[in-house]
Amino acid sequence: MTESTAKKPSRIQLRNRKRIMDAALDVFSQHGYRGATLDQIADAAGMSKPNLIYYFDGKEAIHVALLNALMEKWLAPLAEMGPEGEPLEEMLGYIRRKMEMSRAYPRESRLFANEILQGAPRMRPHLESRLKPLFDEKSALVRGWMDQGRLARSDPAQLILTIWAITQHYADFDAQVRVLVPGEAEGWTAANAHVEAMFRNLLTPKDTGS
Amino acid sequence: MTESTAKKPSRIQLRNRKRIMDAALDVFSQHGYRGATLDQIADAAGMSKPNLIYYFDGKEAIHVALLNALMEKWLAPLAEMGPEGEPLEEMLGYIRRKMEMSRAYPRESRLFANEILQGAPRMRPHLESRLKPLFDEKSALVRGWMDQGRLARSDPAQLILTIWAITQHYADFDAQVRVLVPGEAEGWTAANAHVEAMFRNLLTPKDTGS
DNA sequence: CGCGTTTTTTACCATTTGGTAAAGGCACGA
């Protein structure tokens, strides 16, 4: 609808839009929305500031475009968790994917963290329309597993929040983690091992006898 | 040393410094360092911008003063955990205090979160000199408990990181939590219950038979 | 090539923002 009259973008347009988005991800994730400047983004993208504006309507438009583009990627790990497999393995798989996201895409994680920290001014609609339904769906799935006794019982919503908190912590608070836990590369393997063991422990159903 | 030649501050000075710090906490925690403006802080403190500068050397000085003042309060819950009591109760007490901090002082939590997110540019010295030693000390304490079999074994450092991740999440990502988990006041009781049960579960030593 | 279209640059601009200068107000002890 929004694009009904838009012509199809040229190769240059596509390439430059991507360059801008990548540069903006760098800058926004490092300095936050207000801390980022168009000049910084332009520099990082290797083009002039007015040239940025030629491709995007303005600073806010770039930010919103980033947020929109990232939302799907960000939800994917949770979306993939389905009722087909063994509950414990489905959950652990989800947790592993989430850890991998934090490791591989820390900029994206920090971009979201910045946005949420400031009250999600530009993302609340997305949270309500995309995140909430998925969250509710998966909460119900987990509750079902618990009801069947295939997963240790707890509050599914709180459980998912807990998973997010821990996995994202490694990306968002990287600066702190690095100070406290020396060793760069090994840091992740230790973190992965701990998180996996922890949730395996928590999620494995207790044999209730009978 | 720094204050060797300073006169003792008057009553007005004390009062206004407090007003400024409180206002600055509001503004910085909501918008981040660069997102905050002196005008906003001045408004919130009910005084003029040059008057701010009369009491503090500038924007950065206010931010640093805030960070310094907050550090002690922030470390207190962990500092209080000592070797006297029963390990499980000591840990759960710590976790409860940390949750209470997030509930009672979300602005402080977000201020730190903002700072760490951006790489702790103004706080890294503090992290190294104050946080790291405490972290190492308490990690060792926890490891000792585990070695004695009085706490379930895991990586102490990762365990503490995990506690921070979860407890701070409720303050820092409040905007998201609110969208996902309806109910304001009850939210905290559900969160408290979940976190306590979770860590009790994790920390209780498994009877290894004999 | 020739020419319309897309892309990029140069030169600006208005607003915001951190900060200053200096005069005025105010409190309070002698």
Next chain:
DNA sequence: TCGTGCCTTTACCAAATGGTAAAAAACGCG
């Protein structure tokens, strides 16, 4: 009550920042 030193305000300012106008350059296609 008068002056002295602490506090506050008014009037500014230079730099930074988001954004625009319009000319110049590059592209691509018949």
